[in-house]
Amino acid sequence: MIKHTASAIALAFVLTACGQNNQAPTAAEIEQPAVTAEQIAANSERINAWFDEKYEESLQFSPMGLTFLGRKDKYDEIDCFTIECMQEQLDWRVAATKEMEEMFDYDALSPADKISYDIWKYQTDQAVAGKEFVYNGYVFDQMNGPQGFMPTFMINFHRVDTAEDMQAYISRLKGIGRAMNQAIDIAKESASRGVHAPKFAYEGVIDQSQKVITGAPFTEGEDSAIYADAKGKIAALVETGEVSEEDGEAMLEDVETALLDDFKPAYENIIAFAEDDMANSPDPDSPVGANTQPNGEAYYNHLLSTQTTTDMTADQIHQIGLEEVERIHAEMESIKDQVGFEGSLQDFFKMLRDSKDDERFYYPNTDEGRQAYIDDATAVIDNIKVHLPEFFGILPKADLTVKRVEPFREQDGAAQHYYPGTPDGSRPGIYYAHLSDMTAMPKRELEVIAYHEGIPGHHMQISIAQELTGVPQFRTQAGFTAYVEGWALYSEWLAQEFPDTYQDPYSNFGRLGSEIWRAIRLVVDTGIHSKGWTEEEAVQYFLDNAAITETQARSEIQRYIVMPGQATSYKIGMMKIQKLRQKAEGELGDKFDIRAFHDTVLGGGALPLQVLERRVDQWIEEVKAS
Template sequence: MTRILAILLASTAVASCGQMGAPVATFDCAAESETECINLWFDSKFEEELAFSPLRQTALGLKTDYDKIDDMSVAAEQEQLEWWQATAAEMEGNFDYDALSDDAKLSWDMWMFRKEQAEKAAEFRDQGYILHQMNGTHTALPSFLISQHKVESEADMKAFIRRVSGIGTAMDQLLERAQNNAEAGTRPPRFSYDAVIAESKKITSGAPFAEGDASALWEASEGHLAKLVADGTITAERAGELREEARAAFVDDMAPAYARVVTWFEEDLPNTDQEAQGVSALANGADFYNYRLNAMTTTDLTAEEIHQIGLDEVARIREEMVAIKDQVGFEGDLNAFFTFMREDDQFYFPDNDAGAQMYIDQAKEHLAFIDTRLPDFFGILPKAPLEVRRVEPFREQDGAAQHYRPGTPDGSRPGIYYAHLSDMRAMSIPALEVIAYHEGNPGHHMQLSIAQELTGIPKFRAQGGYIPAFGEGWGLYSEKLAKEMGAYEDPYSDFGRLTTEIWRAIRLVVDTGLHSKGWTEQQAIDYFLANSPIPEAAVKSEVRRYIVMPGQATAYKIGMIRIQELRAKAEQDLGEDFDIRGFHDTVLGGGPVPLNILERRVDQWIESVKAA
């Protein structure tokens, strides 16, 4: 959700280091080995990087810079890029790659990978959609304060209030970037503008902005004050003073910034495409899409190759779906079965708050079962607890994809699986179980919690960032793994698993179709509906997601396929010595990595098992 920015030990020194031919800083180390020294260096640099992002610090459970919001400007992004370039030069100038251990060499390569990703991203700043409907920063910042800014003292409450003011600054910075990109010809389609306008108005509706029920963020503020009074931390009188300070931050700083966003988006709306187009329609759009595919999949696969992989996977999964259709005795072809699964009332909870709670409760039941099976498949288990929650009203969207937000490395804040439940007809019961496993255990909660809790590797690898092909590939791999663990006893739930797998295969076809083959939004929707029973509201939301997040949707299936290939290789090479727990610990035990480095880790594990 947040860009990880970096602070410099001495800004003037780093600025000069980013210039061609500038002197490289030296690193003094008293450790005995080159590996020990570079690991100390990595941790020192991670602290520099982390200090640039107050939000990332909070996400990791730290209270440093607790009253600040990240700098969202282009200047800050450029400063981060120059820092990456300077640190890469410093690493090359101070350490000998050949003298490092295998794992330290992997860390070196990961550092260079991160630097190169920052460089590539900078080339396409003008092509980025700054604010859009997919958990855009305008909704992410209020949600972040609600779910992750803990208030345990008066100082924490004052920091909360200053952060509310800081949201106003961040929104102005993002609006400026959106305006600049629009001048360069980069605008998300009209539906995305409509969403940003509607969501921004929701965020600033109700108390304290106007008459009516409390807004979600104001409700959180009031809750913090009430708890501080109840705990005896502050007096009721002091709470009243802080409430007025909070009201001023909401009304005087935050609300006007959102109003400026709404005003400009409404004024610029006639300049948007009513019929959405892929990014190939943008200036330099083909190169931008190729960059996005590379960044999301961490491979050199072309759009055409990814499109064909998708077509092949859709055909394969359809055959497995036919087998389940026949198993349950349905008379009719697969498309008729899709219609049955999409429309029959037995596959949906009631479309009201009670039905939403039923969805949450059943997801918790499935996750409780899978927890009992984890020790048979993993040696490393997460310490952080997992919660299932409904998305806050101001950012809830009909049919939008469920998602996960990590807890803290020390487990003091749980990981959260969020569900969009405003339209229960978009959230079918057969797909409920598999989505819970993807977002919870053994999926994202397990993968991200284990990474954050790792010891023995540099912190930047454990806590440093999101690599889509690895994270989403694991999430999709875990859906099928859950079947090995005894899940999906109901054939309709197993069909739900295949539904989500074909959904990700469809993404390969649709994403590349939209952005490299000139498909229209309706073509993408029609292909999706013809090959899955996913409700139309969810399909429409999905396709619009792909339009504003080009390439991201391809990470899931490409990552899953690679993990499956590496497992098959390990099983073949090791035979009876293959240990599923050892394989999974190898995949998750090095933090998020690009797929080529993951292959290297698995190869090293295979050789270590053979040697043992």
């Protein structure tokens, strides 16, 4: 049928397990009666209502996902983590996509609705393709896993306004035990198939898990983070008169019971699994990439496809990385000369790394230094906020706060990160910083990271996407990594055009350091997972080519080892957005409007890169015709 063929053409770049027909349409297929504007409008109303209906159905699979959106549906439930539940969701998704293809004629849709159709199908195809690799990824590692996520979720996202909310909180504490054990079952099955996390990953899991269940009511001493959170939320209910002191005491007893009977045993099971399987961890002096796993080469190629939303090979990505490292080095040389440093670029890197007592380059490793970092990050974000209307027509409504990572999951030198707020703005976005070791947090990197994680980076893009009203709801929550991280890296570069940014040459060097960091990722990620590099080889390449500290370099490389392919998305996405801007500037000349370009990129939510290109091309043609 025409709609299948047309959809396949739009998504020909997607390599999926669904076996799409990528042949060009025949002349007979092209010669179809013209579709009227009235028909397109009617179809638009129908398909968007269908998308919203199906999106709501999909949300019901994830009570925790509903909470992230600020909703209190299924507020007393924790997601199911079994393979059977995952299969149920996939079956639903495949059936819904088949229904979409049968109900709607692709050629009778508007350009905007075709994009929604293509994104829905793309997401389904990628999910189907990923089924083959369900046991390849690590369930527990130092970066991810329920051991750190669950308490973070309960503390920061389960809001308690009523007695019912607190009862739901207690129910969730019990449910966490069940979910954790389901995750352990999958991890054990993966291990039985020859997939074992590195020793450093298990060490991180054990450390995080022990921190979560240290302190009252688990051990003697100060309250644990989760218990302190529950106590605080109950105390607030008592203070407002929502519950009596007697009821509050009863709630606290229920919290203690849930933590000791359900929550703690699950964490002990995680620790036991990690300690047991650590004996099977790969030799740290040998290759540790995804390609060493069963079916590992296909697994890594699948991850490159999903993370970059392209069909680029590992070799192509590796070569782009090498070329970008060389280009950025030349710009770094200019700044080295500007500040009057005599010596090689590698000598300059070493000076910056080793000058940890120089307050020009590092904050004091004290609580005052940590607060100064948060204050300064907030200040540079506030400066960007003032000038946003000069570069954007669409602006985010949600606020942003800068916070230190909670002690139970904080790691020296680990990457900063962002948690989105709610679509209605009731909870702000949070930019989290790891500040346990300030000697791993150079001042020159503060500004560029704030732009990446905050504004105009992640917070702005994700908040705008969540607040969109002109697209189906499912698109407001889409998270294509190459687009999301590509935009954040583009934002670091874009910030140069804002007043009062990167005024210190060392901060501008930090910007280049961040960009070369992402270029290096293309080299080391593909090196580790497709070329047999060891951890030490990857760490050394990082140190040879950037001013990064060894603590940062090792933390980053260990992150790439446990998250194959993810690190390649940043530079690939950034370069695509830059090329689209260059194309628009070249074709539109005086008609080019930076605000309209950015609104075009952000105004459709996160997109696969070739769909983004199609959207920008449509905008260019509209401007030309105006």
